[in-house]
Amino acid sequence: MKPDLVERLAEMPVPRYTSYPTAADFSEAVGPKGQAAWLGQLDPAEPVSVYLHVPYCRQLCHYCGCHAKAVRKAEPVEDYRTTLEAEIALVAAHLPARLKIGRIAWGGGTPSILGEAGLSSVLGMLKKHFDLEDDYEHSIELDPRMLGRDLCQALGRLGINRASLGVQDLDTVVQQAIGREQPEEKVAAAVRDLRDAGISRINFDLIYGLPNQTQESLLTTCRSVVDLNPDRIAFYGYAHLPSRRANQRLIDSASLPGPIERLQQASAIASFFIRAGYQAIGIDHFAKPSDRLAAAAREGRLHRNFQGYTDDDRPTLLGFGCSSISRLPGGYTQSESGIEAYKRHIAEGSLPTRRGHAFVEDDHERATIIERLMCDFSVDLGQNAAGYADELALLRPFALSGLLTVRANRISMTAKGRPYVRTVSAIFDRFRSQGQNLFSPSV
Structure with missing residues (x-):
């Protein structure tokens, strides 16, 4: 293949396809009334999956493309928790019956910012309105810098059984360039504390295509990652969209690798983890052969949702929190991304649906x-x-x-x-x- 064709294809902007249609194609033609009708159509005998979005972090990293906001005070976090619980009750009131939950995923932001009491309170509201399946998966995205033994023990008590650590890169030069400095020892301590708390399923989230990364530096990170022995690894390509994300303007575009170099980085990463005994999953995931995700890939049961590759085959996803997306029988719905607008809807007793897409x-x-x-x-x-x-x-x-x-x-x-x-x-x-x-x- 000619180098110019490789470069053109590698540079072509296309969706990640965590859904179809993609969230970029949602419209305001779908609102609270549409979501209410679709919620009422759910099959009471069909378990659902739940996603809980917590948009707050202690600081916003330069590379971040999530719906997240830096916060220092406790009051906004507490107000958000109260609103999140009110939304759960509001959604439950539109359901045809009490449903079962087969999977819970916390994302953000940094969900652990709620603390044990806050997480327990939200979980209690879910249990008030839903039933949990006996073997449900309960996962959470975590920032290693905010973890310690006490919090990990608390997560274990809450029934968390899978944790995804935002590692991104272990090279100090890269960490400085992306505004996320976390020593390798901090990541290792987080892994140890989680396993000591009985949370044995560990995922690592990493990124290639970051400023100042080289193949050599990435492979050094990969070697350290293998030593820490996670069950799954997601190695995403960095999406640099400074026109849409103000925080990404803090990254020097000249320090980013070009399309050919990104392609070489992705290839080197895949080769390394395969040689290390991991099974390649789709375009950017790796898993131990014994992991359920690897089994799903081998058996043709792999799926794609807003968290990436998954073995979750439930057709319904209920998203709670600002910017969260739900997949319902009639289509997709997305809540208000602005925290204040989201809170205002809930306070008025209205579903916070901002836009969506009705399936044809x-x-x-x-x-x-x-x-x-x-x-x-x-x-x-x-x-x-x-x-x-x-x-x-x-x-x-x-x-x-x-x-x-x-x-x-x-x-x-x-x-x-x-x-x-x-x-x-x-x-x-x-x-x-x-x-x-x-x-x-x-x-």
């Missing part, structure tokens, strides 16, 4: 095609292939370049083409004729 039949079919490509690097269009003649025509240059094959209506990414699976997926996305500048590079 074409959405389900295209969503399946994109998810299988993103998860399996392959999809069989079967009898529906005739309806995708235009898309198949657009894939011919990829086939001629050796990036994929099309045989008997099955599209399969080659080893060389897998880094560009997001670009191939975008061909099946009917919304991608506009708004391309909203997304990060494909690699």
